[in-house]
Amino acid sequence: MKNTNDFYKVSLTNTEHRNYLFWSLLVFSFCSFFPVVWLMSDIQNKIVFSGGSSVIANIIAVLIFALYVFMLVFLWKKYRKFKKQGTRNKPSKEIIEGLQYFIEANKLYETKKDSLDRTVIAKSVTLGYAKPNDEVFIIRAYKHADKFDRQLSELDNQLSALTGFPLDNKKDTITYTDYIFRTRKFERIxxxxxxxxxxxxxxxxxxxxxxxxxxxxxxxxxxxxxxxxxxxxxxxxxxxxxxxxxxxxxxxxxxxxxxxxxxxxxxxxxxxxxxxxxxxxxxxxxxxxxxxxxxxxxxxxxxxxxxxxxxxxxxxxxxxxxxxxxxxxxxxxxxxxxxxxxxxxxxxxxxxxxxxxxxxxxxxxxxxxxxxxxxxxxxxxxxxxxxxxxxxxxxxxxxxxxxxxxxxxxxxxxxxxxxxxxxxxxxxxxxxxxxxxxxxxxxx
Structure with a gap:
């Protein structure tokens, strides 16, 4: 579990922005089509009016359109990869809500006043969740060199209480702490x-x-x-x-x-x-x-x-x-x-x-x-x-x-x-x- 993409990340500032990204990319594709067509036509006209060959003008227009299509394909592939990473190993709704509850109950966040003088969450710690197999799951606490780092290294008892399983192992590094739980006990001899x-x-x-x-x-x-x-x-x-x-x-x-x-x-x-x-x-x-x-x-x-x-x-x-x-x-x-x-x-x-x-x-x-x-x-x-x-x-x-x-x-x-x-x-x-x-x- 060394790859951070193996973990589904949860925080109190989570937003389901992938749908917004889809619609934004769709609107961009639609709206950019007309400027590109206008640009192709304008370049063709300028070349022809200046005495250039219409064949060359058409070739340049095709190249511009091909470059435009290539850019759209590239962006859509990036979006699909991003979406796939976001949903890989996505846990159940109960697990996501449980981790968010854990962050809130342990006050692992900071608040601020918005423009309407309302108290909103300014910053929240991030917890990752991964299940490499049917018998093991990992909760990763990400460190960001802030006041929560020490607390994130000492969540043994709290996470055991949250999950209902004893902590099997723990890996503490300078950038994250992994809490490893085993859902099945080893069989006694x-x-x-x-x-x-x-x-x-x-x-x-x-x-x-x-x-x-x-x-x-x-x-x-x-x-x-x-x-x-x-x-x-x-x-x-x-x-x-x-x-x-x-x-x-x-x-x-x-x-x-x-x-x-x-x-x-x-x-x-x-x-x-x-x-x-x-x-x-x-x-x-x-x-x-x-x-x-x-x-x-x-x-x-x-x-x-x-x-x-x-x-x-x-x-x-x-x-x-x-x-x-x-x-x-x-x-x-x-x-x-x-x-x-x-x-x-x-x-x-x-x-x-x-x-x-x-x-x-x-x-x-x-x-x-x-x-x-x-x-x-x-x-x-x-x-x-x-x-x-x-x-x-x-x-x-x-x-x-x-x-x-x-x-x-x-x-x-x-x-x-x-x-x-x-x-x-x-x-x-x-x-x-x-x-x-x-x-x-x-x-x-």
Whole structure:
């Protein structure tokens, strides 16, 4: 939708001037005919009276008339093109009136007094409407370097209320702001018991149309209060990660269900006390650095631009559930060492296939240092969170609505052109039809 002609423009100063243009062009065509005929006759007479050839006079008259006809054809073609542009993607009358109502209700216009001392609209903002397909429509707010520009960049909640749809995405430029709405939600993934399926790609499906590409969007931050569905989503991620034939290391300082995985994977992969958690993060960091030594510093193995996929390395994930509990229980030295290990993994791990998933109820600077958070390409907030918590996860809170569905929230993936997080319903594990432990055993 880069072409401004794809949008039907609406303002309070809209006038249906195309009919006037048609009649004006018709009157011009009719009235200009007689002066042209007179001009042709006058030129013919002058040439003949001056002793010139009548043949030459006729040729000149024909050329003049041909030029006149060409000009009329050109003008009518321009009119037809203009009319076609004006009606292309024209929305329904209700939409046009709704956008005009929106402009008026939000006072996005200026008034003045006319010659009869009546108050009239002097200037109105312009909103564009386009529907590129059956599932998406866009409202574009045009900026004109006036007092309305800032307001036009912050219409998230008002336009959602007007349309009845949550804002799917937003594109803010210096000349316009696009508000993108999706009329159909992405389908939620429901996991039931099934046969083991291997995943040899770098994609982890998140819903019917959205995937987490770990190679391009490494590392995840997951925030969610108790009862938000965070644990179920982590269980889903573990299943999907195991499908990738990946090694999974789990740190669970809360000693909740995830810590019980040590009965199946051993303490080599699962830790719950602070000392062993620090050990696991150190071991994962060493795996990463050893890969760098073998595949980047070794001239025999090194290939410029290659990633872990090209070298045939299996991915390695470290899943850290509840950083806040770890900070509360660990002494300063162990906490600092663990955060340093995680920071190095997050800054360097993508190329060698080492990824981190950090989970917390309180995504504040004490639990997640800023340098960690800013390098997490995938960020999720499940359940209803405070504006401050949303700000810590996404950097903004504008347009985020109340969450009523369990396991739902907001998600942001870096590198997809998103300027704001999107509403998201996390995959659902139907525990009546699936046994989580039996499911992950399939991939051992």
């Amino acid at each position: 429901v996991v039931e018991c099934g046969t083991a399926n291997k995943n040899e790609s770098t994609l982890i499906p998140l819903n019917s149309e959205l995937n987490w590409n770990v190679l391009k969007q490494p590392h995840m931050l997951l925030a969610g209060v108790t009862g938000s569905g965070k644990t179920t989503f982590l269980n889903y991620l573990i299943i999907e990660i195991k499908k990738m034939n990946a090694d999974v290391y789990v740190c669970d300082p809360k000693r909740s269900d995830l810590s019980s995985l040590q009965h199946y994977w051993g303490k080599e992969y699962v830790a719950s006390d602070t000392n062993n958690i620090a050990r696991l993060t150190r071991e994962v960091k060493d795996i990463m650095n050893n890969r760098f030594t073998e595949y980047k510093e070794n001239a025999e193995n090194f290939v410029y631009g290659n990633s872990y996929v090209d070298y045939g390395l299996k991915p390695v994930f470290i899943l850290f559930d509840e950083l806040g509990a770890f900070r509360a229980g660990a002494d300063k030295k162990i906490f600092s060492e663990t955060m340093a290990n995680l920071t190095e993994i997050i800054l360097k791990g993508r190329e060698m296939g080492v990824f981190a998933i950090l989970s917390t109820q309180q995504p504040n600077a004490n639990n997640i240092p800023t340098e960690l958070r800013d390098n997490l390409s995938v960020r999720l907030a499940l359940g209803n969170m405070s504006n401050e918590a949303y700000r810590m996860v996404f950097g903004e809170t504008e347009g985020l609505q109340t969450i009523s569905e369990k396991g739902a929230g907001y998600i942001y993936l870096d590198g997809l052109g998103w300027e704001k997080p999107k509403y998201f319903e996390a995959p659902y594990l139907d525990y009546k039809k699936i046994n989580f432990i039996e499911e992950i055993k399939k991939y051992n």
